[in-house]
Structures are given as C-alpha cells and as structure tokens.
Amino acid sequence: xxxxxxxxxxxxxxxxxxxxxxxxxxxxxxxxxxxxxxxxxxxxxxxxxxxxxxxxxxxxxxxxxxxxxxxxxxxxxxxxxxxxxxxxxxxxxxxxxxxxxxxxxxxxxxxxxxxxxxxxxxxxxxxxxx
Numbered sequence: 001x002x003x004x005x006x007x008x009x010x011x012x013x014x015x016x017x018x019x020x021x022x023x024x025x026x027x028x029x030x031x032x033x034x035x036x037x038x039x040x041x042x043x044x045x046x047x048x049x050x051x052x053x054x055x056x057x058x059x060x061x062x063x064x065x066x067x068x069x070x071x072x073x074x075x076x077x078x079x080x081x082x083x084x085x086x087x088x089x090x091x092x093x094x095x096x097x098x099x100x101x102x103x104x105x106x107x108x109x110x111x112x113x114x115x116x117x118x119x120x121x122x123x124x125x126x127x128x129x130x
Contacts, residue, residue: 040108090111
C-alpha cells in the first residue's frame with residue numbers, strides 16, 4: 001500500500017478505479033464484478049478542524065479556535081464527497097485503504113440503481129426499489 005500511495009498522491013482526490021485494491025474486503029461489503037457496480041478511490045485531507053477567530057468584540061480567554069474535532073470520520077466525509085460527485089449512483093459501502101501524515105484514502109463502492117443487472121439481482125435490487 002505504501003508503494004501505491006506514492007502514485008495516489010499525484011492523482012485527483014476522487015478517481016474511479018477499474019477494480020478494488022482490496023478485493024477481499026470489497027466482496028465482503030457487497031461488491032460484485034458486474035455492470036452497475038463502480039469503485040471509486042477518495043482522498044481526504046487529515047487534520048483537525050479550525051474555527052474562525054472572533055473578529056469583533058472582546059477576546060475570550062479560551063477562544064476555541066484550535067483543537068476542534070469533526071463530528072464525522074474521514075471515511076464518512078469521503079463517502080459524502082463521492083456521493084456528491086456521482087449523483088446518479090448510490091453508496092453501498094466503503095473501506096479503509098491507507099493513511100499517511102497528510103492524507104486518508106478510502107475506496108467507496110457505488111451502485112447504479114437504474115441498471116438492469118442491478119434490478120435483476122435479488123441480492124442488491126433493494127437499492128433500486130423506492
């Protein structure tokens with residue numbers, strides 16, 4: 001994975017991949033090598049959150065600018081960004097790939113709910129029923 005990370009740093013933050021990097025994990029989470037299933041690698045920047053520093057009025061003793069924690073994990077953030085980029089697909093699941101000091105990589109499994117192979121598959125057609 002460390003060798004892959006050298007290449008992944010130079011790629012876009014959200015990129016569609018041909019097949020899962022961790023095929024065993026993807027299969028356990030519901031991935032099938034058939035039409036209608038898409039795997040996307042997402043890169044999220046790691047760090048703590050920062051709030052805007054108060055600009056008017058009196059300065060608080062503890063301003064609460066640094067050491068702010070996000071309410072969502074990096075994996076949930078990645079799923080949300082991928083879902084926004086692929087609006088016609090539904091997020092099935094995601095799994096951890098690699099993390100270094102600056103980035104966190106996950107692979108997100110997407111399903112096209114309107115694809116005929118998904119609609120005819122009894123194991124995943126629940127996603128296409130509204």
